[in-house]
Amino acid sequence: MIILSKLIFLGTLGYLLKVRLRTLLAYFQQEEYDGARYIGALQTVRLYDVRASVVILVAVGLLMLNAPAIVLLIAAGALGAIAWMESKYRFKKPLAMTERARRIYMLAAALLVLPFLFSFYWTIFAVVAIQLAPFALIAANQMLAPFQQRINDKYIVEAREKLARMDPTRIGITGSFGKTTVKHILAEILEGSAPVFYSRGSINTVLGLTRHIRGRLQWSHKYFIAEMGAYGEGSIDRLCAFAQPNLGIVTAVGDAHTERFGSIDAIARAKSELVAYVCGNGGTSVINAEILRHAPFARLKEKYGARVITVGAENADVIVNAQPAAGGGWVIGLHWADGSQADVSFELPLLGDHNVMNAALAVVLTLHVDPDLLDDLPHFTKTVSQIPHRLQKVESAGAPLILDDAYNANELGFKSAVATLHDLAKERGGRAILVTPGVAELGLEHDTVHARLAKTCNAFCDTIYIVNPNRIRSFADGLDQTRVNVVEVASFFEARAKIDANITPQDVVLYENDLPDLLEEQRFL
Template identity: 25%
Template sequence: MEQIVKIIIAIFWYLFFVKIFLFWLWLWQLKNYHLGRFKAHFEAQKIKKLMAAWYRVKLPLATKKTIFIAGLWFVLQGAFFWLIFSQSDSAFRLLILLWLFFLPIITSVFILIFQIPAWLWQIYMMKKAQAKRAQFKNLTVIAITGSYGKTTTKDFLSAMLSEKFSVLATEKNINAEIGIAQTILHKLKPEHQVLIAEVGAYQRGKIKQVCAMLQPQIGILTGINEQHLATFGSQKNIIKAKFELIEALPEQGTAILNGDDEKLSISNLPRTVRSAHCNSFGIKQFSKNLQVKSKIFCSSETKADFWAEDIKIEKEKISFTALSQDGDQARFAINLIGRQNIINVLMAAAVAKTLGLTMAEIALAGQKIRSHSLKQGISGLNILDYTYSANPSGIIAHLDYLKTAWPQARKIIVMPCLIELGSASKDAHYKIGQAIGQICDLAIITTQDRFKELKQGALGAGLAQDKILLLEKSEQILEKIKATTRPGDIILLESRVPSALLALLQDMNDRSHNATLKNINQFL
């Protein structure tokens, strides 16, 4: 009888440890097996997040890598239990407790060991992709990097260039080295004339490596903020990392830069891209002498090489006149949401014009661009869905859109605290809180990490104490929204909110038109 009880206990602990291992494997996969990103996850509420593996069930995305790692772990853990089962009851219990205590470290080391062959395989794949890219002598390669706006700029540019060229672009939010390499190896065909690649990074040197593979002739720098400061270490490192793209361009290349971004001032630029003089069409302190043939600054705020005038922001449309220094201009009317999209359209349009399209052709192509962020919600509510990711600049831009386009509606924001902002985190959250306090009628924060700073900023800007709440469960959030709103109000969902919330809020009719929608996993 005692032996049977011991077997049952052993099976229970084995399955419990499997659950814990799968949680850590999920988290490492979520952080791209990047030590800096993994460490940044525990910047706040360390104990709670360490204990999360005990009570949360998370499964990693099934890939060849995760299946192999998990399968090997199950076998090795089974061997461990077989060895300790023959021990005395007291020794068995002690070994179980020790295994439980050290499991986060053991599993992390085990998972990271497999990063060595994965890293070698990645280098091999990138070399293969580089060799294949070199065979396409007439291919125009456009690389896009920045702290924000990469995916939208890529999508806009792809839509514009597809009117005249055969275009291949990296899919969705693929921006890591291996994803770009696989795009080249598996999808690049002789008929392609243009390759557009979104390039992301969490540390210096990565963009340089990707550019060695891509050999881009055109580079777009969408903007720089505090995103991933925790992994880069400093704002200067972020700036230097992003400018690796510009430095990688050939002398006959073209650099497209966001002239609205103050962080691209000459005082912040790496010395390798600074100039002794600055000819900037009213953009204060911007360098115009990067070591490339063509340097195009775009601006939605002032005259530049490529700029916008007569801007009009509506609920589901932006319109403006785009002008360039050669006198070409056209009126753009695009089904996009928010002023922040204008600079992305301008940068994409600047590339399209560089490749031979007229402003009128670009404006016509822009009419095909659509935004899928605004959805119909239950009870006549409007849902502004930005649940993939978030950064400080994006959130403030989305709040500004609510203020401009929805003056009569009640405005609610649901968001977690942002991650990987490092030393800038407190200040960034305070500023977001200020914007929330000025614009929103209700704020629901789903994680506690920087709730204090968000609340301080919101209260300081005039939001009532009971209008900024910390709620983690979808049902609680939905109940509060229903009690606060009326038809016609708008809810802004930012970053990884509770996974079931979007499904609960979205109107059934609208949901039927989005059958392929997959909710983002809750990340607390």
């Protein structure tokens, strides 16, 4: 009996350190090591342990009742089965065991040793140790924070000095949405002028830019494009102090990330920090004319005049008009209201009407930087590459058309993508199939936005797979099931399996906003 109890002890230790702690660290990393947000996730995603704790408690009870050895063997086997199943779980964003993650993991494991050692004598303490695991990660991160900050500061200084030595023309891009797409379009067009450096994917923080600058920036780069994300007021100011942009683009101010900021007004103030910095240092900013309705931008336009170039369908410095082109792209025209630039017309092969403004912003800044590109501009825009996971067409012969909009995170882009889905499905003679878990970080606007999205989907979709419907109940309840076939699923994996069993080559499938593991589904650990 003693041997069996020790077997359960060792099995629980292996489960805690080799499986449980790594699972929790993966979620902690997805929350960017933010302890407060992680604590919230413990409840919403159900990261507290249930299965192993119940097995251990049952085993303790059986030991007290002098249960037969076979029962304890079954308990030990159950722990092994739980550990095996958890180790096989497929994260969409698996744990990246970076040096920082490794340090947090090792220190958290050390912090759990003491409470777990007590379980050698009192097995109940194994349950205590398991339940303390997420808090051990938070504590380890806090304890390592000064050390981590010293490392970060060293790398940031190196990157800032390297950027200053090479001194390329620096362009900052921010906005509630569209900034990554604008960055990619701008980079491809500007390559016609000189080599361009830009951060890959959605890298938009000081540390992310630091890593790319230290590893990739070369003397040959004449332009440096920095995507700038904001997690609160002051975020853009810090990025500007680091990158010191000469030029800026602001794509939009919307309800994306309202949960972080608290209000649209706070978002507007945060995004305006880029314009204030650039124009305050003698540079020029190109902005979506719609954001002038927000007071911070209206004041900056009044203060800096022509150094803030507005782009819009009307009442703007540069007027945009667009017509759909064959295959889902656009023919876009630009007219400078003051006549300072000749009218421009170009083709854009990207889907979605929201990309009209994205392209217009990029082209206006390009011609401000290098007017000599005017004649070659139609060639560069016509060959702009699809941006991965941003309404990207995935086509193959004899297969349905896939629209990958996994990175979308705003109402405007969602509606644009669904409208594109409808048009392409009608063109192919197939069904318009939407797969979505909704939009994240909307704060108090969560239910209102999802109710509006449901109305749009009623008009444009034939079949909708709702991922984790309990998170977006207002969306699910707003769908008209007399017009739309609604299927509720727990995850994208389940949706794909159901779609594959009932799909035709004429159908079009839109994967809209693939949320991280933390938001997609609740777990039963």
